[in-house]
Amino acid sequence: MDLNAFLILAAVLFCIGIYGVLARRNGVLVLMSVELMLNAVNINLIAFSAYVQDVSGQVFALFVITIAAAEVGVGLAIVMLIYRNLRSPDLDKIDQLKG
Amino acid sequence: MWERDIAFWVIALAMMAAALGVVRSRNVVHAALFLVVVLAGAAAIYILLVAEFVAWVQVLIYIGAVVILFLFGIMLTRAPMGTEEGKLDNDQRWAAGVVALFVLGVLIALLVDAFGGTDIKFTNALVEQGRTRTVSNSLFRDFLVPFEVVSMLLLAALVGAVVLARRD
Secondary structure, eight states: OBHHHHHHHHHHHHHHHHHHHHHBOBHHHHHHHHHHHHHHHHHHHHHHHHHHTOTHHHHHHHHHHHHHHHHHHHHHHHHHHHHHHHSSOBGGGOOTTOO | OHHHHHHHHHHHHHHHHHHHHHHHOSSHHHHHHHHHHHHHHHHHHHHHTTOHHHHHHIIIIIIIIIHHHHHHHHHHTTOOOSOOTTSSBOTTHHHHHHHHHHHHHHHHHHHHHHHTTOBOOOOHHHHHHTSHHHHHHHHHHTSHHHHHHHHHHHHHHHHHHHHHHOOO
16 A cells, blocks of 8 residues: 555644644643644654564553653643643633733 | 544544634634544544554543543633633634644645655455554553653553642
């Protein structure tokens, strides 16, 4: 099967993730878009692992899944802290450093 | 091998539609449920690429744990549900769309240039490589130090999340 089919699917998911990170205002939704991008990378890793017939790509994908879980834990804690301080999960309201 | 192609395209179209749902949905809970479809589709793609173990880890960790975490996050931040258009998006929406399309164009041009016409060969060696035994041999033999580092990182992230979210 064509390798490029998998890579282009991953590219499309990655770009949808980029759109979500840039366009969403709610912190939880931004984190979801980051998950989309991480999943696109995982599909790439598995596709290349099948292409070069080497298991290392699968192990790397496992590491990416672990890091993603850690990232979501810390990220949601930060979003909750923002919510508690500003009474809103809106990332555009964090502009206290703006001159 | 047309069965595999049909399965791939069905899964791929469902994933792309659900991914658009994640970034365009007006309801935060619907976005989380669309995310479940994308993650399950990714697991199906892994099965298609005979990476069984990673597929089940994806189901357990992502669909089982991460999505639940997201739903808790939505609940605890009292995210608005069923609100009008544009409440969840900021006003750089058009710029974001342009950036995403530009990156997509560059990526597809690069991929077609670099990997056009290369095929994945589904051999018996590939099936053997997807088995849990092979993955765990590689994980605990070649990648033992990174594995331990990742477990320390998970511990640090856990403690960090508790410290951040604690009310004092």
